[in-house]
Amino acid sequence: MTQVSRSLRLTKALALLEQLEAGAPSKVTANLNAFHPDAAEILLGFAFSDVVSRDGIDLKTREMLTVAMLSAMGTAPGQLEFHIRAALNNGISRYEIVEIILQSAVYAGVPAAMNAISAAQEAFIEVT
Amino acid sequence: MTQVSRSLRLTKALALLEQLEAGAPSKVTANLNAFHPDAAEILLGFAFSDVVSRDGIDLKTREMLTVAMLSAMGTAPGQLEFHIRAALNNGISRYEIVEIILQSAVYAGVPAAMNAISAAQEAFIEVT
Amino acid sequence: MTQVSRSLRLTKALALLEQLEAGAPSKVTANLNAFHPDAAEILLGFAFSDVVSRDGIDLKTREMLTVAMLSAMGTAPGQLEFHIRAALNNGISRYEIVEIILQSAVYAGVPAAMNAISAAQEAFIEVT
Amino acid sequence: MTQVSRSLRLTKALALLEQLEAGAPSKVTANLNAFHPDAAEILLGFAFSDVVSRDGIDLKTREMLTVAMLSAMGTAPGQLEFHIRAALNNGISRYEIVEIILQSAVYAGVPAAMNAISAAQEAFIEVT
Amino acid sequence: MTQVSRSLRLTKALALLEQLEAGAPSKVTANLNAFHPDAAEILLGFAFSDVVSRDGIDLKTREMLTVAMLSAMGTAPGQLEFHIRAALNNGISRYEIVEIILQSAVYAGVPAAMNAISAAQEAFIEVT
Amino acid sequence: MTQVSRSLRLTKALALLEQLEAGAPSKVTANLNAFHPDAAEILLGFAFSDVVSRDGIDLKTREMLTVAMLSAMGTAPGQLEFHIRAALNNGISRYEIVEIILQSAVYAGVPAAMNAISAAQEAFIEVT
Numbered sequence: 102m103t104q105v106s107r108s109l110r111l112t113k114a115l116a117l118l119e120q121l122e123a124g125a126p127s128k129v130t131a132n133l134n135a136f137h138p139d140a141a142e143i144l145l146g147f148a149f150s151d152v153v154s155r156d157g158i159d160l161k162t163r164e165m166l167t168v169a170m171l172s173a174m175g176t177a178p179g180q181l182e183f184h185i186r187a188a189l190n191n192g193i194s195r196y197e198i199v200e201i202i203l204q205s206a207v208y209a210g211v212p213a214a215m216n217a218i219s220a221a222q223e224a225f226i227e228v229t
Numbered sequence: 230m231t232q233v234s235r236s237l238r239l240t241k242a243l244a245l246l247e248q249l250e251a252g253a254p255s256k257v258t259a260n261l262n263a264f265h266p267d268a269a270e271i272l273l274g275f276a277f278s279d280v281v282s283r284d285g286i287d288l289k290t291r292e293m294l295t296v297a298m299l300s301a302m303g304t305a306p307g308q309l310e311f312h313i314r315a316a317l318n319n320g321i322s323r324y325e326i327v328e329i330i331l332q333s334a335v336y337a338g339v340p341a342a343m344n345a346i347s348a349a350q351e352a353f354i355e356v357t
Numbered sequence: 358m359t360q361v362s363r364s365l366r367l368t369k370a371l372a373l374l375e376q377l378e379a380g381a382p383s384k385v386t387a388n389l390n391a392f393h394p395d396a397a398e399i400l401l402g403f404a405f406s407d408v409v410s411r412d413g414i415d416l417k418t419r420e421m422l423t424v425a426m427l428s429a430m431g432t433a434p435g436q437l438e439f440h441i442r443a444a445l446n447n448g449i450s451r452y453e454i455v456e457i458i459l460q461s462a463v464y465a466g467v468p469a470a471m472n473a474i475s476a477a478q479e480a481f482i483e484v485t
Numbered sequence: 486m487t488q489v490s491r492s493l494r495l496t497k498a499l500a501l502l503e504q505l506e507a508g509a510p511s512k513v514t515a516n517l518n519a520f521h522p523d524a525a526e527i528l529l530g531f532a533f534s535d536v537v538s539r540d541g542i543d544l545k546t547r548e549m550l551t552v553a554m555l556s557a558m559g560t561a562p563g564q565l566e567f568h569i570r571a572a573l574n575n576g577i578s579r580y581e582i583v584e585i586i587l588q589s590a591v592y593a594g595v596p597a598a599m600n601a602i603s604a605a606q607e608a609f610i611e612v613t
Numbered sequence: 614m615t616q617v618s619r620s621l622r623l624t625k626a627l628a629l630l631e632q633l634e635a636g637a638p639s640k641v642t643a644n645l646n647a648f649h650p651d652a653a654e655i656l657l658g659f660a661f662s663d664v665v666s667r668d669g670i671d672l673k674t675r676e677m678l679t680v681a682m683l684s685a686m687g688t689a690p691g692q693l694e695f696h697i698r699a700a701l702n703n704g705i706s707r708y709e710i711v712e713i714i715l716q717s718a719v720y721a722g723v724p725a726a727m728n729a730i731s732a733a734q735e736a737f738i739e740v741t
Numbered sequence: 742m743t744q745v746s747r748s749l750r751l752t753k754a755l756a757l758l759e760q761l762e763a764g765a766p767s768k769v770t771a772n773l774n775a776f777h778p779d780a781a782e783i784l785l786g787f788a789f790s791d792v793v794s795r796d797g798i799d800l801k802t803r804e805m806l807t808v809a810m811l812s813a814m815g816t817a818p819g820q821l822e823f824h825i826r827a828a829l830n831n832g833i834s835r836y837e838i839v840e841i842i843l844q845s846a847v848y849a850g851v852p853a854a855m856n857a858i859s860a861a862q863e864a865f866i867e868v869t
Contacts, residue, residue: 218396459784
């Protein structure tokens with residue numbers, strides 16, 4: 102990739118991240134740049150430019166899918182809370198979050214759902 | 230629970246399972262009844278009557294969430310294939326399945342997505 | 358389910374939860390009710406009324422199984438600590454907890470066991 | 486470890502493995518020896534001599550714990566089937582296996598239980 | 614990304630895949646193209662062009678890391694077998710594969726190692 | 742195992758642990774001894790004497806493998822941070838840690854890598 106195409110890819114990723122939560126790009130890129138100058142391009146470019154910004158499923162539904170996956174996996178509670186906030190910021194209601202998390206109990210067990218409930222309650226406080 | 234309420238719960242669950250895939254209830258209940266007479270009520274009743282048939286998220290979206298969770302977890306390939314077929318049977322396009330699976334690569338890694346692609350290709354053959 | 362059968366199911370679940378740890382029902386239901394009015398019925402009803410209160414395996418052995426599963430899965434440390442306390446409250450000795458956790462090292466690896474040791478040491482302080 | 490202590494450790498492990506399923510030691514050691522001469526000592530010695538043969542929990546209960554852990558983890562279906570057979574060989578009833586697997590649905594989700602039911606049905610055929 | 618930069622990214626990825634196993638690119642891309650025309654670019658481009666082909670760690674060591682991760686995760690046995698073959702094709706000895714898998718028993722448990730041994734034994738037959 | 746061979750096994754394990762991080766043996770054994778007198782021998786003896794101290798792969802590479810496995814599994818963040826410190830203490834550069842973690846995004850997903858980045862940033866502060 103040339104520097105130019107890299108930059109466009111990251112720019113597109115950060116625009117989507119800003120849509121998920123206002124102010125997130127500066128925090129996340131500061132964190133990633135302190136780790137390695139290529140980390141933001143590789144991780145955010147893949148996540149948000151290559152994949153999540155694709156057509157075919159709208160962003161609202163994609164955030165529901167992300168909340169479902171992170172609830173089921175149970176290994177990234179901080180990011181689950183972020184994506185619950187992002188979901189609320191993008192038109193998903195608290196009631197829909199509740200339904201996603203109850204459904205995660207079916208597929209990943211009650212403790213997975215209980216952990217997701219904790220994340221949701223934090224997110225519900227922060228996004229009003 | 231009385232026998233009556235148990236029966237209604239299972240009946241409701243099996244009606245939803247039939248909607249996911251025609252003919253599935255008889256196969257699944259035969260399998261579960263051979264295991265234990267209460268298994269269908271407990272497992273299907275919880276999954277499909279208590280949770281998946283709830284209002285608030287439509288069935289099409291719920292099946293997208295299920296495909297997302299099973300793709301990300303990676304521990305139930307047979308059930309992932311079943312739910313991809315169920316998704317196709319309930320108005321989700323192959324293109325949407327593709328997008329869900331590509332998104333699972335972001336959150337659970339490329340091997341999870343590769344496994345889900347194999348399951349999808351089986352499902353795409355069976356549901357025409 | 359009618360309101361009546363729901364109530365019986367939840368009542369049975371909360372009675373078992375009280376047996377696991379005195380005072381737990383009010384804390385857990387307050388938390389779940391703040392999330393959604395149906396959450397306690399769905400999650401606790403399934404866990405404790407539909408399944409854990411069944412005959413065939415006594416509660417002491419069931420709590421050993423739960424500690425084993427949560428130690429091996431490694432994704433719910435708070436609930437692992439709760440169930441270690443519940444195990445101690447229901448006739449399981451600290452020595453048996455030790456053995457379960459050592460066995461989890463065989464099936465889920467040494468880090469899983471190390472995490473469970475941390476949870477156990479917290480539980481050992483709280484349950485005297 | 487001297488050759489002598491290594492041999493005692495492996496001998497003890499294989500005696501326990503024989504108790505789990507008659508004839509298992511020759512099959513398992515042939516498989517492991519073809520991989521590396523130290524593999525049986527390291528893996529079986531740790532599992533069965535260092536841990537599972539310890540006092541404090543009887544073998545029957547330990548096999549129940551193992552079935553619970555492998556059902557919940559969902560990543561080793563062949564070994565889950567082996568340990569269900571081993572459980573049946575050591576005084577655990579089919580009814581107890583059913584209860585363990587239903588309990589795994591609570592802590593690891595319905596698909597985990599469905600997979601374990603498949604493993605159990607294979608084991609129920611083989612152990613009569 | 615323009616069509617040109619996409620093509621370079623995929624070309625670089627496929628060159629690395631060919632180095633992992635001769636003939637793999639045509640099989641893998643046929644599989645992915647049948648799924649979606651963008652899948653190869655997104656999944657292989659990310660895996661092999663964005664990340665695995667980076668400087669800083671040589672390919673031999675990277676394949677050791679991949680075998681370690683897939684052994685520990687336990688959810689992608691087919692890809693574990695592929696990467697064991699790829700490791701053998703890139704200067705890693707069978708003895709090193711043995712050591713990686715024994716180490717996975719420490720961090721992910723004995724069943725994870727047993728599954729990886731099965732994958733290795735298949736790979737050892739195919740790569741001579 | 743006689744008391745003598747046990748002692749040699751643990752001694753060897755603690756020597757390796759000291760090499761991973763100066764001062765670690767006293768902290769870890771104090772923690773494990775408070776849990777059970779046999780825990781250090783069983784867990785550390787298996788991990789560090791039986792496996793990680795084996796020939797065939799050098800310690801530096803083994804720590805890279807451990808960081809890879811713990812990053813991919815995502816269930817032991819404290820131990821991941823410890824092993825990143827141990828890696829830095831044994832000749833692995835920060836740049837190599839970066840590459841391992843970026844590679845974990847491919848095989849276990851972006852959230853796994855983000856969690857590992859957090860662990861690495863803690864470790865980078867502590868090991869200077």
